[in-house]
Amino acid sequence: MTDFLIIGQGLAGTLLAHFLQSDGYTVRIVDEYQVRASTRVAAGLINPVTGRRFVKSWRIDDLLPFARQTYRLLESQLGVALYHERPIYRALYSVEEENLWLERCADLQYRQYVSDEGLPESIAPYIHPPRGFGRVNGGAQVNIGTLVDAFRQRATAEGILEAAPFDFAQLQISEDAVRYGSLSARHIVFCEGRWGKTNPLFSELPLVGDKGEVLLVRLPAGVSLEAIIKHRVFVVPMGEDLYWVGSNYSSRYESDAPTEQGRGWLEENLRRSLRCSFEVLDHRAAVRPTVKDRRPLLGRHSEYGNVLIFNGLGTKGTSLGPFWARHFADFLGGKTELDAEVDVRRFG
Numbered sequence: 102m103t104d105f106l107i108i109g110q111g112l113a114g115t116l117l118a119h120f121l122q123s124d125g126y127t128v129r130i131v132d133e134y135q136v137r138a139s140t141r142v143a144a145g146l147i148n149p150v151t152g153r154r155f156v157k158s159w160r161i162d163d164l165l166p167f168a169r170q171t172y173r174l175l176e177s178q179l180g181v182a183l184y185h186e187r188p189i190y191r192a193l194y195s196v197e198e199e200n201l202w203l204e205r206c207a208d209l210q211y212r213q214y215v216s217d218e219g220l221p222e223s224i225a226p227y228i229h230p231p232r233g234f235g236r237v238n239g240g241a242q243v244n245i246g247t248l249v250d251a252f253r254q255r256a257t258a259e260g261i262l263e264a265a266p267f268d269f270a271q272l273q274i275s276e277d278a279v280r281y282g283s284l285s286a287r288h289i290v291f292c293e294g295r296w297g298k299t300n301p302l303f304s305e306l307p308l309v310g311d312k313g314e315v316l317l318v319r320l321p322a323g324v325s326l327e328a329i330i331k332h333r334v335f336v337v338p339m340g341e342d343l344y345w346v347g348s349n350y351s352s353r354y355e356s357d358a359p360t361e362q363g364r365g366w367l368e369e370n371l372r373r374s375l376r377c378s379f380e381v382l383d384h385r386a387a388v389r390p391t392v393k394d395r396r397p398l399l400g401r402h403s404e405y406g407n408v409l410i411f412n413g414l415g416t417k418g419t420s421l422g423p424f425w426a427r428h429f430a431d432f433l434g435g436k437t438e439l440d441a442e443v444d445v446r447r448f449g
């Protein structure tokens with residue numbers, strides 16, 4: 102009998118499978134391969150200081166070193182490049198913002214993450230100058246799409262991945278096992294990202310979903326932005342002359358497809374930020390698996406102890422994923438209690 106049947110192999114399912122396998126458990130995965138999975142559209146940024154008030158991301162002091170260590174290990178296991186440490190230059194638009202930034206630079210809690218270094222001379226000519234720039238240190242861009250694709254390839258070769266939609270009609274749950282078609286497992290863990298919203302076993306959980314659209318653009322040869330720029334939109338170097346540009350947020354949307362309106366907004370903001378031409382190569386959209394209280398969703402079904410969920414990575418899956426997947430694997434192995442802040446029981 103398999104130890105864990107995992108439904109969904111985006112970032113959440115991949116990281117959980119990785120830790121469970123490293124702990125010696127057997128794993129089977131069902132994933133239908135959605136091109137609009139959040140993991141395949143995201144830039145994979147880790148940004149330690151965010152928001153209008155420039156605050157440290159929740160638990161970033163613990164999340165960041167563990168994320169770095171995990172992605173580095175996965176790089177060597179899977180033979181792909183994933184983790185790119187890069188500074189983030191954040192535009193400051195007013196005296197108030199500049200003052201707040203300087204305050205953060207003087208704050209001991211923030212000093213490892215922020216500095217008042219301006220934009221490097223190699224980048225400045227290509228940017229319409231705002232009032233100023235602050236530099237965020239310790240940030241990174243992680244190729245999470247590459248990670249799930251490489252992991253999928255390995256799982257397929259190992260014969261542990263079924264590339265198909267999960268069919269709830271085939272699921273039978275008993276006290277000590279679940280059966281899915283011909284497969285028996287001790288536990289089933291749902292890692293369906295935003296599709297978890299329609300999971301009948303966890304329908305009471307407040308998964309919301311925030312849509313985002315992005316562009317992949319090419320900048321003219323000779324223009325090289327070797328840092329991440331946040332100026333109206335994020336501009337993220339992806340290698341060669343290619344850049345990821347994103348993203349807007351929308352909790353109300355009619356479909357998960359890219360829209361002309363979204364593309365127009367991104368192009369307009371990019372034009373207002375960059376002083377060079379750009380060619381749009383791709384325009385994509387996905388829905389982030391966000392939760393009402395902006396915390397991940399980990400835990401057991403209220404009635405069936407062997408039915409579990411790992412979801413709600415929201416807008417910051419790249420930094421949250423490794424730490425909480427490790428925590429969940431420890432919980433599943435009986436090594437720890439679930440942290441109350443992420444436990445689904447917080448919603449009663």
Ligand SMILES: Cc1cc2nc3c(=O)[nH]c(=O)nc-3n(C[C@H](O)[C@H](O)[C@H](O)COP(=O)(O)OP(=O)(O)OC[C@H]3O[C@@H](n4cnc5c(N)ncnc54)[C@H](O)[C@@H]3O)c2cc1C
Nearest residue numbers: 109111112113133135139140143146267294313417418419
């Ligand atoms: C535009 C955009 C930009 C983003 N930028 C960043 C960023 O810079 N930094 C950051 O940290 N985060 C970012 N995110 C968020 C990040 O992408 C998510 O937190 C993370 O990827 C979520 O991973 P997941 O595995 O939960 O969901 P997903 O990646 O959506 O994966 C869910 C998987 O489940 C499978 N699945 C679902 N239902 C079924 C079913 N019934 N049967 C079979 N398979 C099923 C799907 O095929 C899919 O593979 C961004 C998101 C978006 C949309």
